[in-house]
Amino acid sequence: MQALTKSEMAERLYEELGLNKREAKEVVELFFEEIRHSLEDNEQVKLSGFGNFDLRDKSQRPGRNPKTGEEIPISARRVVTFRPGQKLKSRVETYVGTES
């Protein structure tokens, strides 16, 4: 199955809103770039109707190399999490999977 990518998003802006192809591509690029930029500045992103991108700081914890069994600490890190909004959740939960 074909996944949605930036080029289909730009295509839709061209077809539905009449942006020219260069503008459409640029807006799609800027959309993802500005979200990433905000997260990089440790700033949460809230897109009402869709969801929130949050940041979580995780402290160092013990880990293990699964192949050798050797103990190696997993360093402290900052990670992005996505919390879908209520509207998106209810649109998605009614999806009836085709694969059983």
Place this chain on the structure above:
Amino acid sequence: MTKSELIERIASRQQQLSVKDVELAIKTILEQMSQTLAMGERIEIRGFGSFSLHYREPRLGRNPKTGETVQLAGKYVPHFKPGKEMRERVNESLHKR
């Protein structure tokens, strides 16, 4: 950053489109993303991440008001997996300043 702040930032970073045009574009993008997930399809943005659906098994829940047990159907929930560039850039910010 909220959706309206995102729209303003995007508008200020390019010359051709008005804030109104950018607003319409961002709403169109988000609607297409929601539609895609509602159809059970994936979204893949290199360097940003991918969105897909995860299945939650049916389970027994409880009505918090009455304490009554209710059967909850299986359902799908949206899931986001950050891409490599996103993970690296966000993690680097922890070690800066």
